[in-house]
Amino acid sequence: MKETAKFESSSGLSRQKIETALKALLALRTLVLAVGNAQNDGEVGTVPEIGVSPFIWRNDGLYIYTSRLSQHVRDLIELGEAGCLLCADEADSQNIWVRCRLKFTVKAVEVSRYDPIFDDLCSEFTTAHGPTMGLIRNFTDFHMFRLVPVDGVLVLGFAKAFRVSGPAFDIVAHLSEA
Amino acid sequence: MKETAKFESSSGLSRQKIETALKALLALRTLVLAVGNAQNDGEVGTVPEIGVSPFIWRNDGLYIYTSRLSQHVRDLIELGEAGCLLCADEADSQNIWVRCRLKFTVKAVEVSRYDPIFDDLCSEFTTAHGPTMGLIRNFTDFHMFRLVPVDGVLVLGFAKAFRVSGPAFDIVAHLSEA
Numbered sequence: 001m002k003e004t005a006k007f008e009s010s011s012g013l014s015r016q017k018i019e020t021a022l023k024a025l026l027a028l029r030t031l032v033l034a035v036g037n038a039q040n041d042g043e044v045g046t047v048p049e050i051g052v053s054p055f056i057w058r059n060d061g062l063y064i065y066t067s068r069l070s071q072h073v074r075d076l077i078e079l080g081e082a083g084c085l086l087c088a089d090e091a092d093s094q095n096i097w098v099r100c101r102l103k104f105t106v107k108a109v110e111v112s113r114y115d116p117i118f119d120d121l122c123s124e125f126t127t128a129h130g131p132t133m134g135l136i137r138n139f140t141d142f143h144m145f146r147l148v149p150v151d152g153v154l155v156l157g158f159a160k161a162f163r164v165s166g167p168a169f170d171i172v173a174h175l176s177e178a
Numbered sequence: 179m180k181e182t183a184k185f186e187s188s189s190g191l192s193r194q195k196i197e198t199a200l201k202a203l204l205a206l207r208t209l210v211l212a213v214g215n216a217q218n219d220g221e222v223g224t225v226p227e228i229g230v231s232p233f234i235w236r237n238d239g240l241y242i243y244t245s246r247l248s249q250h251v252r253d254l255i256e257l258g259e260a261g262c263l264l265c266a267d268e269a270d271s272q273n274i275w276v277r278c279r280l281k282f283t284v285k286a287v288e289v290s291r292y293d294p295i296f297d298d299l300c301s302e303f304t305t306a307h308g309p310t311m312g313l314i315r316n317f318t319d320f321h322m323f324r325l326v327p328v329d330g331v332l333v334l335g336f337a338k339a340f341r342v343s344g345p346a347f348d349i350v351a352h353l354s355e356a
Contacts, residue, residue: 034212048226
């Protein structure tokens with residue numbers, strides 16, 4: 001029998017409940033990306049760039065396929081890291097002040113279209129997100145990225161926020177603030 | 179009779195259709211904020227901070243009421259500007275590759291709780307977002323901000339992106355990329 005973790009007793013939510021809510025967020029279809037605004041001098045500008053992308057989730061990270069015509073994608077190529085957000089629809093939010101969400105930092109690694117896994121990833125995108133992938137698959141301004149989660153925060157309600165860590169979003173601690 | 183604007187003929191969407199879609203986004207209840215990661219040395223870190231907040235929309239900007247216990251709020255106080263995203267629910271998106279959305283940069287101005295308009299704003303929050311406001315209104319870790327839109331991009335579909343400008347999100351141009 002598993003012992004009750006400290007984050008379970010302090011939050012009043014069982015590990016199973018938390019993991020079910022986490023999986024529901026990972027079953028969303030799109031993520032929000034916030035990327036530093038890369039400057040020519042190697043510095044980062046004050047106001048980040050934002051993008052919204054369909055994604056697929058694998059054990060080793062979240063994958064997006066997106067065009068460098070968008071500034072945030074050029075910045076992602078330049079900087080190699082970003083902030084990510086998965087957020088439940090407003091219509092599914094019981095209390096709008098605490099939309100269930102998972103935010104986390106990622107390292108971004110480009111997957112070349114000549115990489116042996118590229119075809120598999122494209123097929124998964126088609127299965128998950130429909131025939132648009134067939135149209136954009138050969139557009140060379142599009143890039144495939146693996147986003148590898150580093151650490152983050154899972155918000156499930158008032159006083160129900162948790163620190164998560166690593167690509168599997170292991171629950172590390174209950175946070176008293178979020 | 180109004181002449182057809184260039185952005186109407188090139189996008190195939192009438193001004194009225196575009197403005198209706200814009201208003202639907204402004205009728206959302208929450209916004210996503212991406213804020214530069216303020217460092218002690220005055221620089222900005224690579225990975226932005228992200229937050230999700232209920233908002234109300236007035237002629238002079240969008241208002242949020244949010245706690246400085248969150249890192250992105252402390253960064254917003256420090257930097258005074260941010261990126262914003264209003265994004266239609268996934269369930270309302272016909273094609274998940276182009277969720278209707280409005281992203282824009284903002285200047286953030288704090289509204290003191292001793293400002294004569296503070297009470298009005300709190301009442302509007304209660305009307306728009308329910309009784310939670312009554313609970314958090316006197317929490318002094320919460321700050322009221324006016325977010326004044328500078329410029330942005332409205333995405334309504336493939337090849338249907340528009341540059342917008344100012345607090346009223348005036349439609350400026352049809353973009354060939356987004």
